[in-house]
Amino acid sequence: xxxxxxxxxxxxxxxxxxxxxxxxxxxxxxxxxxxxxxxxxxxxxxxxxxxxxxxxxxxxxxxxxxxxxxxxxxxxxxxxxxxxxxxxxxxxxxxxxxxxxxxxxxxxxxxxxxxxxxxxxxxxxxxxxxxxxxxxxxxxxxxxxxxxxxxxxxxxxxxxxxxxxxxxxxxxxxxxxxxxxxxxxxxxxxxxxxxxxxxxxxxxxxxxxxxxxxxxxxxxxxxxxxxxxxxxxxxxxxxxxxxxxxxxxxxxxxxxxxxxxxxxxxxxxxxxxxxxxxxxxxxxxxxxxxxxxxxxxxxxxxxxxxxx
Amino acid sequence: xxxxxxxxxxxxxxxxxxxxxxxxxxxxxxxxxxxxxxxxxxxxxxxxxxxxxxxxxxxxxxxxxxxxxxxxxxxxxxxxxxxxxxxxxxxxxxxxxxxxxxxxxxxxxxxxxxxxxxxxxxxxxxxxxxxxxxxxxxxxxxxxxxxxxxxxxxxxxxxxxxxxxxxxxxxxxxxxxxxxxxxxxxxxxxxxxxxxxxxxxxxxxxxxxxxxxxxxxxxxxxxxxxxxxxxxxxxxxxxxxxxxxxxxxxxxxxxxxxxxxxxxxxxxxxxxxxxxxxxxxxxxxxxxxxxxxxxxxxxxxxxxxxxx
Numbered sequence: 104x105x106x107x108x109x110x111x112x113x114x115x116x117x118x119x120x121x122x123x124x125x126x127x128x129x130x131x132x133x134x135x136x137x138x139x140x141x142x143x144x145x146x147x148x149x150x151x152x153x154x155x156x157x158x159x160x161x162x163x164x165x166x167x168x169x170x171x172x173x174x175x176x177x178x179x180x181x182x183x184x185x186x187x188x189x190x191x192x193x194x195x196x197x198x199x200x201x202x203x204x205x206x207x208x209x210x211x212x213x214x215x216x217x218x219x220x221x222x223x224x225x226x227x228x229x230x231x232x233x234x235x236x237x238x239x240x241x242x243x244x245x246x247x248x249x250x251x252x253x254x255x256x257x258x259x260x261x262x263x264x265x266x267x268x269x270x271x272x273x274x275x276x277x278x279x280x281x282x283x284x285x286x287x288x289x290x291x292x293x294x295x296x297x298x299x300x301x302x303x304x305x306x307x308x309x310x311x312x313x314x315x316x317x318x319x320x321x322x323x324x325x326x327x328x329x330x331x332x333x334x335x336x337x338x339x340x341x342x343x344x345x346x347x348x349x350x351x352x353x354x355x356x357x358x359x360x361x362x363x364x365x366x367x368x369x370x371x372x373x374x375x376x377x378x379x380x381x382x383x384x385x386x387x388x389x390x391x392x393x394x395x396x397x398x399x400x401x402x403x404x405x406x407x408x409x410x411x
Numbered sequence: 412x413x414x415x416x417x418x419x420x421x422x423x424x425x426x427x428x429x430x431x432x433x434x435x436x437x438x439x440x441x442x443x444x445x446x447x448x449x450x451x452x453x454x455x456x457x458x459x460x461x462x463x464x465x466x467x468x469x470x471x472x473x474x475x476x477x478x479x480x481x482x483x484x485x486x487x488x489x490x491x492x493x494x495x496x497x498x499x500x501x502x503x504x505x506x507x508x509x510x511x512x513x514x515x516x517x518x519x520x521x522x523x524x525x526x527x528x529x530x531x532x533x534x535x536x537x538x539x540x541x542x543x544x545x546x547x548x549x550x551x552x553x554x555x556x557x558x559x560x561x562x563x564x565x566x567x568x569x570x571x572x573x574x575x576x577x578x579x580x581x582x583x584x585x586x587x588x589x590x591x592x593x594x595x596x597x598x599x600x601x602x603x604x605x606x607x608x609x610x611x612x613x614x615x616x617x618x619x620x621x622x623x624x625x626x627x628x629x630x631x632x633x634x635x636x637x638x639x640x641x642x643x644x645x646x647x648x649x650x651x652x653x654x655x656x657x658x659x660x661x662x663x664x665x666x667x668x669x670x671x672x673x674x675x676x677x678x679x680x681x682x683x684x685x686x687x688x689x690x691x692x693x694x695x696x697x698x699x700x701x702x703x704x705x706x707x708x709x710x711x712x713x714x715x716x717x718x719x
Contacts, residue, residue, distance in 0.1 A: 191595065311619040323711055403711050
């Protein structure tokens, strides 16, 4: 029941209408790993950081059940750094600074003992790097989930499409689904994307929830209406981490179970945005998670008994 | 089990990325009445038109179970006219022309025999006119539902607040909820609005669904993901019509039943946007409506059995 996670481990500096941070721990793989750790403790991380990355953060991950054997530490490198500022609506942001640093020539190496992973989560990263990881796994995992973003669509669409063709589940946001297909209608965009390789597509709509498609069915999960969204950074990764974590825990890759996994992923994302960075993902109790899932059940459940 | 509907009966000229119409029949009360007519045949309409309004449209309404005794026809007046053009995203539109015509000095008169209505639906209209209707009803209806829009918030907030204070359910969209309260968070906006008089608030989010609040609970209903949204005109009114129509039919004003009513309203709205104007509301079968409601059930249902 092992989960292999690849993605960035990073420093972020974030500014929102509610405040700003200095460099804090971030990165897609960090959020994914922490979120998944609430459902499984057999998580292996493949990523890269520089010598400036604090050991305490690595120890924190280890304590959470995230094995960092595959986290390369470049002694003469600097950790990937991203800085951004959110607008008042929290749905849009400006990137203030991006320093690729050690990511520039990252050549991922999956430790020998981790190549038998049953589940593979490809966090947002260059699609060529994501593909290199897939190619190192000798036996096809039960499920390969891939997250990506508009940046790769604009800069290396051909490489991106090659990687997309190799995965089972693609997660992107609504604008990216439109960009990837040229279709404004998300239903039509989904139909096109499901001919590109993935059997499942998750379209993330931020505060407007998420859609899950296969070629026959569609499922919608709302986002929880929150009094305040404090910092949306990492919400999509946290969602993906909860999604794959729940699937690893339940070992069930059916559409019906993916629906549950999306609810668990949405619950984790709702915690994420309530505080800055990864802060709110560090010490949730099982009860807090279950109560949050119950909030989702209460939010959408209704009983209509149709005659037919 | 009578429903009194007040609102505009109008001509619209609509332009969308998919085409444009000449003058067609529109108006909030028209959409509300037609949508509600799928659930109840005891509908009384109070509105005003000019001599240019076609009798055939009035006959069409009558056939649908909409009593037009309260529809004043001004022999020397022209019917309210609105013209608008939708942007590619269909969520925003420009008003090209508004001719108030007979609405300018509309003084609504509820026919004596209709003053004992059990349910009152106030479609979007000047809040002073909405209030005049409430004041003509001697015995408080079981439920008063009010729709309104940003225009009145910007031009006559005081009058609007007086009317809002008199109703049970307010329906507005997300931007209007923010405008009405100065709160960006919809949860905070809802809390404020629920101190203004209404016991229930419905926030319509267009393609992103709708939220129902009372002071303890919140319910979310998605919009159905459609291949094409052809013309959003009247979708909000159609939603309101399905909502109140279902409540009239079921005679149940509990929160749980309002949840069902919102699903039925959403189903009606999903039909509305598939064709221009009221076209798709004219001849739906019961089976089509039930199948559409089933689509909503399928879209959001999941089973998670929590331990606690």
